[in-house]
Amino acid sequence: MTAAAAAANVNPHPTPSLASVFDTLVGDIVSGRYPSGSRLPAERDLARALGASRPTLREALRRLSEWGLIEARRGSGVVVRDIRYWALDVLPAYLRLGAPTQGPHALGDMITMLLQLRRTMFIDILKTVGSRVHPDALAEARAAAERAWNVRHDLSEFVRADYDVVRSVLLAARFLPALWMMNALAEVYIDLARTITGATILPDDYLEAHHAVLDALERNDSETACARMAQYLDNHDARLLAAMGIRR
Numbered sequence: 001m002t003a004a005a006a007a008a009n010v011n012p013h014p015t016p017s018l019a020s021v022f023d024t025l026v027g028d029i030v031s032g033r034y035p036s037g038s039r040l041p042a043e044r045d046l047a048r049a050l051g052a053s054r055p056t057l058r059e060a061l062r063r064l065s066e067w068g069l070i071e072a073r074r075g076s077g078v079v080v081r082d083i084r085y086w087a088l089d090v091l092p093a094y095l096r097l098g099a100p101t102q103g104p105h106a107l108g109d110m111i112t113m114l115l116q117l118r119r120t121m122f123i124d125i126l127k128t129v130g131s132r133v134h135p136d137a138l139a140e141a142r143a144a145a146e147r148a149w150n151v152r153h154d155l156s157e158f159v160r161a162d163y164d165v166v167r168s169v170l171l172a173a174r175f176l177p178a179l180w181m182m183n184a185l186a187e188v189y190i191d192l193a194r195t196i197t198g199a200t201i202l203p204d205d206y207l208e209a210h211h212a213v214l215d216a217l218e219r220n221d222s223e224t225a226c227a228r229m230a231q232y233l234d235n236h237d238a239r240l241l242a243a244m245g246i247r248r
Contacts, residue, residue: 018059022064039077088184094110141165148161159190
């Protein structure tokens with residue numbers, strides 16, 4: 001094939017990938033372009049607008065449905081669901097694209113609430129598992145804490161390893177429902193961490209605090225474990241919010 005013929009066969013508008021189509025639609029919904037209760041364009045029109053194939057669009061719509069963002073209604077087509085039904089998976093996109101449209105303080109409020117949710121979950125988990133963890137079952141959690149500290153200059157990797165500490169504690173206690181809930185929350189924090197640079201937000205007592213928590217769990221002393229974790233999280237969250245310019 002000649003160079004001219006090859007050039008003629010190049011598609012100047014390549015078909016977007018499934019991930020690209022899905023991300024575009026998520027962004028359009030959380031930003032309010034398609035508000036709750038509105039109907040999405042007909043499949044043919046939407047595919048044309050996105051430059052996507054019909055099969056790709058259908059798969060993207062299926063995933064949107066799994067996230068609770070849309071539903072097919074007889075006689076109404078595909079409708080955007082009320083925000084109360086959205087899944088936690090939506091949160092990273094909402095933080096980037098939805099909250100900023102809700103006013104100057106909405107993003108800061110959302111991040112503050114997210115940190116409060118994490119604090120509540122961590123403390124409640126320690127209260128629940130404090131009497132269920134075998135003293136010999138926490139070696140993996142200690143190793144995860146060491147790993148988190150060693151990768152602290154890559155914040156997203158730090159968050160991933162930091163959540164492994166909690167995952168290991170939950171696994172040691174065989175508290176599987178909380179473990180699976182924590183997995184969903186961890187992905188939100190990892191996504192958020194990718195937008196933040198620098199390790200200066202991490203308190204210097206990270207390892208000391210986490211080993212103290214694990215020491216208390218080995219003694220089945222959930223009260224001390226909760227108090228030490230609360231102290232650490234208060235310090236960590238204050239630093240994080242300050243680094244992001246958010247007032248508590």
